[in-house]
Amino acid sequence: MAPQKLIIDTDPGVDDAMAILFACAHPELELVGLTSIFGNVTVDVATRNALVLTELAKTNVPVAEGAAGPLVQTPRPVAAEVHGAEGFGHVPPITPVGTPDGRSAAEFICDMVSAHPGEIVLCPIGPLTNLADALKRDPAIASKVKSVTVMGGSVWAGGNATPHAEANIWQDPHAAEDVFAASWPITLVGLDVTHDVICTNAQFADLAKAAPTHGGFLNEISQFYFRFHDEANGFLGCYMHDPSAVISILHPELFTSTQHPVKVVLEGEEAGRTLISEESRRPAIDVCHAVDAEGVKQIFLSTIAAAG
Numbered sequence: 001m002a003p004q005k006l007i008i009d010t011d012p013g014v015d016d017a018m019a020i021l022f023a024c025a026h027p028e029l030e031l032v033g034l035t036s037i038f039g040n041v042t043v044d045v046a047t048r049n050a051l052v053l054t055e056l057a058k059t060n061v062p063v064a065e066g067a068a069g070p071l072v073q074t075p076r077p078v079a080a081e082v083h084g085a086e087g088f089g090h091v092p093p094i095t096p097v098g099t100p101d102g103r104s105a106a107e108f109i110c111d112m113v114s115a116h117p118g119e120i121v122l123c124p125i126g127p128l129t130n131l132a133d134a135l136k137r138d139p140a141i142a143s144k145v146k147s148v149t150v151m152g153g154s155v156w157a158g159g160n161a162t163p164h165a166e167a168n169i170w171q172d173p174h175a176a177e178d179v180f181a182a183s184w185p186i187t188l189v190g191l192d193v194t195h196d197v198i199c200t201n202a203q204f205a206d207l208a209k210a211a212p213t214h215g216g217f218l219n220e221i222s223q224f225y226f227r228f229h230d231e232a233n234g235f236l237g238c239y240m241h242d243p244s245a246v247i248s249i250l251h252p253e254l255f256t257s258t259q260h261p262v263k264v265v266l267e268g269e270e271a272g273r274t275l276i277s278e279e280s281r282r283p284a285i286d287v288c289h290a291v292d293a294e295g296v297k298q299i300f301l302s303t304i305a306a307a308g
Helices: 014-025 043-056 105-115 129-137 167-171 173-181 201-210 214-233 241-250 293-307
Strands: 004-010 029-036 120-124 147-151 186-189 198-200 237-239 255-260 262-264 274-276 285-291
Touching (some): 004 014, 004 105, 004 241, 014 214, 014 237, 014 241, 014 293, 029 105, 029 241, 105 120, 105 129, 120 129, 120 241, 167 173, 186 241, 198 201, 201 214, 201 293, 214 237, 214 293, 241 293
Parallel strands (some): 004 029, 004 120, 120 147, 186 285
Antiparallel strands (some): 198 237, 255 285
């Protein structure tokens, strides 16, 4: 069977780096592009970091720069307290050799999906602005993608950016509303499951020994991330948000989901909250609500360890 073609839309970001290096390392995934987005960092930093990750992984994956801010609302601050000022914890900026693709993220997504109808999974692990822009540019992509796997939202578990909202949806709720209202097959891998998938500082130290390049880099950039989780949540490790979304594409059997139409609160103190909708005309999406956390962790750790 041919590897699954995948585009990751990303704002790297420590756990974004985990997801991207996992995708580069896994033989059953063909990463055909990265598209950058604001969120954890500004979009120019996200583009730079995405290029750095492709070069670390020694893969010739194009990187297309995306939106610099949300569709409607005033931009939120970047998550420097979580991911560090440059996105990779305390590691200073790294200058990539390569340069971005000349197309915008939305243009790149539309071109790739149209060139490979029914073959590409889109996996946004940041705010959903680029996907909303791509839908506006070419609504027909909704019928041409294989599927869309979103790391974002929290239907039952509460938020992490606010008491109500998960960070990616909170950064651009209007874009999320457009994406969830479109008629394409969506799986939502949100805090309802990713808060159950936790890796520890010790596990990443072991990865660094097993795989000095991939594991060593992830261990180094994660120390800042681990300290944030220790102070905020009381454990020296991290939630595996973004890698869980990518792993769900390969191993849906590790996730339990139910279908619901989902809407997004657009304004006020609950802005970014994801809710089950009663609108009968809104398409239902697969909302993950349970996960084999140990299975997800072992697939991540073993894949990175084997990358060397």
